[in-house]
Amino acid sequence: MEEISTFDVNETVPDSSLPNDTEQDLLLEFFLRRDNPCPNIDEEWQKFSQLIDNGKSSSRRYTPVWWLCGAVAACLAVMFVMSYHSNITHPSGKEVLAAIDNDSNVTMKRGDDEPLVVEENVLAFGKGSSLHGNNNSKVVIKTPRGHECELTLSDGTTVWLNGESSLEFPQSFTGKERRVRMTGEAYFDVAKDARHPFIVDNDFFSTRVLGTSFLMRAYSRNDASVTLVEGSVNMQSDDSREYRLQPGMMAQLGANGFDITSVDTYPVIQRRAGYLYFDNEPLLNIMVELGRWYNKTVVFENEAAMQIRLHFVAERVQTIEEVVEALNEMDGFVVELSDAEITVR
Incomplete structure (x- = not known):
């Protein structure tokens, strides 16, 4: 029977047993690409497997166990990065309009x-x-x-x-x-x-x-x-x-x-006269219009607020900050503004 390698938890583990920079980068890319539309899973898995096979060495006695520990650590790091950028990925919200590369003239x-x-x-x-x-x-x-x-x-x-x-x-x-x-x-x-x-x-x-x-x-x-x-x-x-x-x-x-x-x-x-004019309109329609005019991505984390009907008027010459401030005087939702996004909570 093939002998199974064992190790002492207090034993010093060589750095070579952990994922190298290339392997960590590939892990990061793998998890980030997971949330992108239509990833090529077969291609990424093939690259991942090939890298692991090329990195195997008989001198790395503790590779199977400690590589797994390193992989878990890398995954936790990726989860931290994704959590930090949650305002971009919006896993729990619904994006109803996306900002675009916009001409200025x-x-x-x-x-x-x-x-x-x-x-x-x-x-x-x-x-x-x-x-x-x-x-x-x-x-x-x-x-x-x-x-x-x-x-x-x-x-x-x-x-x-x-x-x-x-x-x-x-x-x-x-x-x-x-x-x-x-x-x-x-x-x-x-x-x-x-x-x-x-x-x-x-x-x-x-x-x-x-x-x-x-x-x-x-x-x-x-x-x-x-x-x-x-x-x-x-x-x-x-x-x-x-x-x-x-x-x-x-x-x-x-x-x-x-x-x-x-x-x-x-x-x-009134729209023809230069106003963003809404009468008894769902908040969804209002936010899409505002997002299009100011070129902001619009995300509803509070999806129940989409069908709240409002009478709301703003001038097109007003800043987005002024418009958001006016919206937040109303009940049932909160609008938050960042550089590229408007989020309804």
Whole structure:
């Protein structure tokens, strides 16, 4: 029978019996990668096993037991590091919006030219303006988070772009229709022209109007909607079903076409006027909007607070510190602010 090695607990253990720097680094990488999405477990295990096999030596009599002790110590160290950075990993919270690498300027791209930084937040493409053109080459205006832009198109239509949004349109409208494409959120005040309908496309649906005012959202399919303030809107979803809205109606895209409800349009007008305006809105919606405007990751550790409904108003020019202070005057939750995150507890 093979003799089993024994050891005295008081015996001095050579340093070579503990994991070396490479092995400790690999252990640290192994446990940190465990919480990342879609790790390649097979590849990491193969690397781990190969390293252990290469490190075996007949002169290391106590390796099996003391290597295990060292591994446990390394694991405890990793757990300490992960605990120290719990505000980043949020194992017990729910992240509802992530901060992004954000540009600091509004940009304009004309035709095949490179995008240019736009210093002003009010741009005009009508006749007599410096940006007016006589061709239908495409112009794309993009706003980063925390910035807005107001445009006047060649037909006199005005468009307000919220942060993290874009609008693609021709320098000059020609043909039988006026067609633009948007992402994010935009408020349209469409110039009337009965002979040339105004069409707004996004990734999820299209609207067709003659002259009207409405807010369109299309950050994602989940929040894709139109709220009509004046006039009328004909809508077509991606399944080709058509809908018609009257003032005071909102169409929210759902799994089976649009869900149409009556709404108060005053919050929409206030958003257009420079306010973060919420009336009887779930705290979840409010925090997502704030996170997008200020480009902060939003985490709910108190998930029950997501459905608390609030009336809350702030100006877009206010600092995030001022907004968080105002939120914390309300009951049922606590909002904490760090450099990159907003946490609701």
